[in-house]
Amino acid sequence: MKTSYLTAGFGLWSWLATRDHKRIAILYTISITLLFFIGGAAVALIRLDLLTPHSELVSIETYNKLFSMHGVIMVWFFLIPSIPATLGNFLVPMMIGARDLAFPRLNLLSWYLYLLGALFAIGALLAGGVDTGWTFYTPFSTMFSNTHVFAVVAGVFVAGFSSILTGLNFIVTIHEMRAPGLTWFRLPLFVWSMYATSLILVLATPVLAMTLFLIAVERLFGIGVFDPALGGGPLLFQHLFWFYSHPAVYIMIVPAMGVASEIIGCFARNGIFGYRFMAYAMLAIAGFGFLVWGHHMFVSGQSAYAGTVFSLLTFLVSVPSAVKVFNWAATLYKGRISFDAPMLYALGFIGLFTVGGLTGLFLASLGLDVHLHDTYFVVAHFHYIMVGGAVMAFFGGIHFWWPKVTGRLYPDAWARFAALLSFFGFNLTFFPQFIVGYLGMPRRYPEYPPEFQVWNVLSSAGASVLAVGYALPLFYLFWSLRYGPPAPDNPWRAKGLEWQTPSPPPPENFLATPVVAAEPYAYADEDSRSG
Amino acid sequence: MEHLPFFPERASSIAAEVDDLYFSWLGLSGLVLAAVAVVIVVFAVKYRAGSQADRGIPDRAAHERATHWIEIAWMAIPLAIFLAMYVWAAAVYLKHATVPADALPIYVVGKQWMWHVRHPGGRREIDELHVPVGRPVELVMTSQDVIHSFSLPAFRVKQDVLPGRYTTLWFEATRAGEYRLFCTQYCGTAHSRMIGRVVAMEPAAFARWLSGGNQAGTMAARGAARFRQLGCGGCHGPNAAVHAPRLEGLFGKPVPLRGGGTVIADEGYIRDAILLPGKDVRAGYEPTMPTFRGQIGEEDLLDIVEYLKSIGSNAPEEMR
Numbered sequence: 001m002k003t004s005y006l007t008a009g010f011g012l013w014s015w016l017a018t019r020d021h022k023r024i025a026i027l028y029t030i031s032i033t034l035l036f037f038i039g040g041a042a043v044a045l046i047r048l049d050l051l052t053p054h055s056e057l058v059s060i061e062t063y064n065k066l067f068s069m070h071g072v073i074m075v076w077f078f079l080i081p082s083i084p085a086t087l088g089n090f091l092v093p094m095m096i097g098a099r100d101l102a103f104p105r106l107n108l109l110s111w112y113l114y115l116l117g118a119l120f121a122i123g124a125l126l127a128g129g130v131d132t133g134w135t136f137y138t139p140f141s142t143m144f145s146n147t148h149v150f151a152v153v154a155g156v157f158v159a160g161f162s163s164i165l166t167g168l169n170f171i172v173t174i175h176e177m178r179a180p181g182l183t184w185f186r187l188p189l190f191v192w193s194m195y196a197t198s199l200i201l202v203l204a205t206p207v208l209a210m211t212l213f214l215i216a217v218e219r220l221f222g223i224g225v226f227d228p229a230l231g232g233g234p235l236l237f238q239h240l241f242w243f244y245s246h247p248a249v250y251i252m253i254v255p256a257m258g259v260a261s262e263i264i265g266c267f268a269r270n271g272i273f274g275y276r277f278m279a280y281a282m283l284a285i286a287g288f289g290f291l292v293w294g295h296h297m298f299v300s301g302q303s304a305y306a307g308t309v310f311s312l313l314t315f316l317v318s319v320p321s322a323v324k325v326f327n328w329a330a331t332l333y334k335g336r337i338s339f340d341a342p343m344l345y346a347l348g349f350i351g352l353f354t355v356g357g358l359t360g361l362f363l364a365s366l367g368l369d370v371h372l373h374d375t376y377f378v379v380a381h382f383h384y385i386m387v388g389g390a391v392m393a394f395f396g397g398i399h400f401w402w403p404k405v406t407g408r409l410y411p412d413a414w415a416r417f418a419a420l421l422s423f424f425g426f427n428l429t430f431f432p433q434f435i436v437g438y439l440g441m442p443r444r445y446p447e448y449p450p451e452f453q454v455w456n457v458l459s460s461a462g463a464s465v466l467a468v469g470y471a472l473p474l475f476y477l478f479w480s481l482r483y484g485p486p487a488p489d490n491p492w493r494a495k496g497l498e499w500q501t502p503s504p505p506p507p508e509n510f511l512a513t514p515v516v517a518a519e520p521y522a523y524a525d526e527d528s529r530s531g
Numbered sequence: 532m533e534h535l536p537f538f539p540e541r542a543s544s545i546a547a548e549v550d551d552l553y554f555s556w557l558g559l560s561g562l563v564l565a566a567v568a569v570v571i572v573v574f575a576v577k578y579r580a581g582s583q584a585d586r587g588i589p590d591r592a593a594h595e596r597a598t599h600w601i602e603i604a605w606m607a608i609p610l611a612i613f614l615a616m617y618v619w620a621a622a623v624y625l626k627h628a629t630v631p632a633d634a635l636p637i638y639v640v641g642k643q644w645m646w647h648v649r650h651p652g653g654r655r656e657i658d659e660l661h662v663p664v665g666r667p668v669e670l671v672m673t674s675q676d677v678i679h680s681f682s683l684p685a686f687r688v689k690q691d692v693l694p695g696r697y698t699t700l701w702f703e704a705t706r707a708g709e710y711r712l713f714c715t716q717y718c719g720t721a722h723s724r725m726i727g728r729v730v731a732m733e734p735a736a737f738a739r740w741l742s743g744g745n746q747a748g749t750m751a752a753r754g755a756a757r758f759r760q761l762g763c764g765g766c767h768g769p770n771a772a773v774h775a776p777r778l779e780g781l782f783g784k785p786v787p788l789r790g791g792g793t794v795i796a797d798e799g800y801i802r803d804a805i806l807l808p809g810k811d812v813r814a815g816y817e818p819t820m821p822t823f824r825g826q827i828g829e830e831d832l833l834d835i836v837e838y839l840k841s842i843g844s845n846a847p848e849e850m851r
Contacts, residue, residue: 061720133717139694140677140719144643228695234678235693269580274602299680300691301698304628308621315613322609323602329567330601332574334586339575347571354567358560365616367623368552371687374680374715438553439539440684442715445723449711451536524586 004407004504019104020507022405025090027111032078032086033474035118038125039073040467042066047429047463050456055446063446064131065147069121071134076156077118079386080248083255084166084201085114087397088194090405092170094498094505095188097179097514102172103165110165117159124151133444135245138226138237142218150216157212160205163251167201170194179497181516185279188496188520189272192279193258196286200247200254204290208244211237235300242293250289252386253353254282256393257324260346263400264328266494267343268335271521274327281320288317298369307366314364321357325350334524340492341415345396348423352388356381359434377437380430388426395422395473402477403487407504410480414472422469428462495521542710542731543686544703548623550687552616559612627688630701634669636840637662638750638833641672641679641692644721646712647830651837653746653753658727660712662704663737669701671798671836675829680716683729691716697799704731754838757831761823775820776813782843787814798836805832 005022008014015023046066049057058066089107093100101107124130130152132141141149174195178187214225215237224230226237257278265272272278294302294310328350337343359381363369372378399415402408436455441448448456490499497514498505541547577584588594637660640647648656662668672681674694681700682689690700714725732740747753758764766775785793786800789812794800803810805827808820827835 055723060723064717064720064722131720135717137678137717140717144677144719228693234695268578274598277602298624299689301693301696304625307624311621311624312617315617316610318613319606319610323606325567326605327602329570329574332571332578334584334588335574335578336580336586337575337578338580347575350571351568354564358556358563361560361613361616362553362556365552365556365620366625367620367627368549368556369620370624370627370689371549371553371684373689374682375684435537439536440682440711440713442682442713442723444717445713447723454535 002502003506004502005507006407006504008507017108019100019108021089021093021101021104021107022505022509024107024111025086025088026405028081028085028089028114031111031115031118032081035073035077038122039070039078040470042070042073044463044467046070047460049446050448051460053448053450053453058446060446061131064133064444065129067444068130068133069125072121072130072152072156075134075248076159077114077121079252079390080163081114081159081166082252082390082394083259083397084170084194084197084251085110085162087190087259087394087401088170088197088255089166091401091498092173092191092194093177094501094509095191095496096174096177096182097497097510097516098173098177099508099510101169102177103169106165107169110162110169113162113165114159117155117157117162120151120155120158124148124155127151135241136212136215136237137241138215138218138234139228139232142215142225143227143229149219153212153215157209160209160212163201163205167198167205170198171202174198179514179516185276186516186518186520187279188258189261189275189278189282190255190258193254193261193282196282197251197254200251200286200289204244204247204251207240208248211240211244214240235297235302238297238300239293242296243290246293246296247286247289249382249385250285252390254285256349256353256390257282259393259397259400260328260349262494262496263342263346263396264331264350265521265523266400266492267340267346268332268337269523270331270333270335271519271524272327273330273333274323275519275521277323278327281323284320285317288313288320292317295364295369298366299373311364311366315361318357318361318364325354325357339416341412341419342396342400342492344416344419344423345392345399348419348426349389349392349396351423352384352392352426356384356389359384371440372437374443375437376433376441376443379443380433380437383430383433388430391470392422392426395419395470398473398477400492401498402480403491404498404503404505406481406484407487408480408484409487409491410476410484414476418469418472418476421465421472425462425465425467425469429459429466430462432456432458432462495523540685540706540708540710541687542704542706542708543683543688544705545623545627546685546687546705548626552620552623555616555619559616627701630669630699631667634667634701635663636669636671638837639670639672639681639692640675640829640833641681641714641718641725642675643677643719644714644725646681646714646725646727649750649830649833650741651750652741653749654741654744655747658712658725660727660729661737661740662729662731663734664704664707664731665734667701667703669699671697671699671833673697673802673829673833677718678716679714679718679725682713682715683710684713685710686729689715697802699798704729707731707733707736750834750837751841752838754831754834754836754841757827757834758838761827766820773819774816776816778839779842782840784843786811788812789814789816789818801836801839802832805835 131147217223218225224232226232292314295314298307432455436452441452487503638649648660672692674692679692686702688702710729712727766773767778781796786796787793806824809818812818
């Protein structure tokens with residue numbers, strides 16, 4: 001039997017000290033899955049509590065801590081690392097025909113930093129939690145909250161270095177380690193997405209780190225930075241925070257765009273429509289993404305004229321996103337489409353991302369945002385992007401590359417059922433929130449006026465369906481590890497270098513360095529030849 | 532339909548304009564979503580694996596050229612729509628940001644977790660705001676602690692309320708009634724209880740309401756008393772030995788600054804002049820004024836602002 005990266009060493013230490021990017025990807029997958037279900041448990045309690053207008057299940061203090069932990073864990077310990085640290089780690093070297101990332105030790109260090117940050121956050125949760133929301137708005141977070149703000153901020157700070165190092169590793173790897181013949185415009189779009197994402201990780205995360213550091217300085221030493229009572233400026237925090245946290249949304253969604261492109265090309269058996277536009281669009285999104293942070297601040301007291309500039313830039317950044325949606329749809333034209341589970345996830349991604357993008361236009365519109373700001377409309381909008389978009393694509397990616405990663409096949413019928421269930425559950429959860437948001441229901445309210453109840457009940461019902469949709473893969477994927485039939489090297493007949501090596505791959509990825517002589521996604525040519 | 536509300540009440544002059552934006556986006560995005568969905572479903576059925584649909588592309592070069600133009604078209608068309616919507620929405624916003632000159636001022640102080648409202652005539656209320664119908668109302672707002680946000684969904688208005696400075700919000704109620712008031716900026720434990728109601732009243736009823744209830748003197752009179760008590764007149768009064776600017780007629784006027792430039796003497800300027808006197812020193816004067824930080828609360832500050840307004844541009848001639 002040939003040696004795969006899974007059988008190249010045994011015992012816990014062979015995993016904890018590994019420098020193999022594929023094993024590190026597995027380490028990340030296990031840890032973020034754990035964090036995903038912790039963050040999910042928090043929101044399960046939130047949705048149960050919101051069934052009634054009075055907070056009957058938990059106290060309002062507890063509710064505030066629940067949504068804060070939900071946000072902190074899901075944003076920093078699940079969504080930000082999700083696709084880059086798992087699929088990205090596994091696939092970037094494989095897709096470019098390299099043996100590993102440029103800095104394997106740094107890669108392992110990234111995982112340990114992530115783990116350390118996560119332990120801080122979980123420790124704070126066990127010690128009593130934090131009640132600032134994931135946004136840590138000042139001066140509440142610095143001078144007024146009496147919860148474990150420092151521990152959580154420290155956790156996010158440390159995990160940030162994991163992001164920076166991962167981004168650095170990807171950028172160097174993609175520049176320096178591409179296989180012979182693999183020019184920039186022969187790169188799969190997933191690699192382009194990792195490149196664009198890495199630029200954001202490297203350039204934006206340090207600003208977050210400084211901002212969190214300033215929170216700690218004001219909170220611990222009373223040095224006035226943000227609190228006006230100490231001579232600080234509270235809006236300064238929002239500028240700094242969103243300078244990172246808006247691009248952070250693109251850290252979540254650009255990788256999802258990369259995954260969706262791979263899946264749609266493969267299951268439509270077609271070249272990606274407008275391949276170059278797709279690559280440029282991701283770079284444009286990453287670039288413009290740095291210039292739109294002020295759209296979180298239209299009612300904050302920021303100058304009205306600054307608002308007009310941020311609004312305009314926000315509309316500009318939505319053009320490349322629109323182009324991507326049209327191109328995915330056009331990729332289906334004259335294809336040979338099959339609907340395996342990854343494709344269902346990818347099509348679901350297009351639908352949910354489109355709704356999320358379109359509702360973003362409502363919020364970019366200055367006069368309309370005033371009414372919608374900080375209501376459930378915003379909550380629904382960003383969940384359509386970050387959960388509907390990013391998580392659907394992540395699940396799609398897991399299903400697509402599962403046979404490659406594990407060497408096993410999962411039961412496709414169950415997977416298709418889970419994809420459909422997630423799609424319907426998601427819409428039932430979040431669509432009512434647009435309506436209750438326009439009615440004016442503020443976010444972060446454990447108690448609410450009775451006229452909002454019916455929409456909250458629908459939303460909670462949807463959340464229970466969604467929870468099943470998200471939990472199902474856990475069962476059949478685990479099942480497949482033991483009982484699934486062995487996967488062939490290329491079960492989807494997919495293009496891309498990662499499919500030209502055994503499943504699971506050998507430790508060195510390729511038995512011989514691949515040479516690339518063609519464009520990516522050459523599906524149509526092959527199929528027309530084979531008749 | 533009473534139990535399945537889709538759409539909030541509309542009770543301010545700006546509400547219809549905001550709703551027009553909303554319905555326009557609903558229409559446009561509904562159209563786009565339907566188009567994308569139809570295209571995907573049609574292709575998914577027609578080009579499903581194994582179907583007999585024609586997949587040939589007779590002229591590669593022509594196809595490539597067409598692809599190029601299609602890409603440009605679906606960049607340009609959304610961009611044009613976005614720009615049009617951008618201009619429209621920005622116009623509504625800027626109108627929102629410009630307070631009409633004849634607006635009735637009302638003062639709001641937010642604190643964890645209640646709203647203190649003060650009318651210049653002296654009437655005060657907590658977690659309630661009474662306003663007249665048919666007249667613009669300007670809220671001058673500040674916070675004693677953390678950031679709050681004053682949100683009136685039926686009026687489609689919202690403004691964050693910050694510690695350390697004033698923000699303003701204006702609206703004109705169009706329909707008498709009671710409407711919900713929410714704090715929409717998360718502000719700690721009882722954020723969800725920092726709620727209340729706005730009562731919009733016909734002008735006559737509002738005038739009656741203003742003169743009733745607990746009166747504690749006009750804000751200007753209280754401000755004048757506080758002004759004397761803090762000894763402000765010692766420097767700013769008519770017989771002062773110190774070279775300090777006179778404050779009569781100051782409010783609303785441009786003030787030339789020592790470092791060059793001018794600022795308008797609005798509520799925020801007066802606030803800063805009292806708490807941060809070194810910030811914008813008037814041209815021709817030395818920065819000798821001491822700060823009153825820590826000696827004066829938000830509500831007293833607002834009283835003094837009202838007092839300076841009362842001896843400001845609208846004051847009778849003999850007071851100048």
